[in-house]
Amino acid sequence: MAKKRSPRGQWSKGDLNLLKRLFSVTATSKIAKKVGRKTDAVKKKASRMGLKKSKAYLKRIGRA
Numbered sequence: 445m446a447k448k449r450s451p452r453g454q455w456s457k458g459d460l461n462l463l464k465r466l467f468s469v470t471a472t473s474k475i476a477k478k479v480g481r482k483t484d485a486v487k488k489k490a491s492r493m494g495l496k497k498s499k500a501y502l503k504r505i506g507r508a
Contacts, residue, residue, distance in 0.1 A: 463475060463486065463489060463490060464493070467486075467496075467497070468495065468496065468497055468498040469498055469501050472486050472487055
C-alpha cells in the first residue's frame with residue numbers, strides 16, 4: 445500500500461535511500477507506488493540525484 449506524502453513534497457531519508465537503492469534496477473512506476481508519489485516526481489528526483497537505470501536493467505526490458 446502506498447505511503448502518504450511528506451508535507452510540501454519533501455522526501456524522507458528513508459524514501460531517498462529506497463530511491464538510491466532501487467532506481468537502477470526497478471521500474472520507476474513500482475518505486476513511485478512504494479513511496480506514494482507520481483512517477484514523474486520520482487523521475488525528476490532521480491535525475492536531480494544523478495541516478496540512472498543500469499545497463500543490465502535496460503537490456504532486460506529491451507531498451508539497450
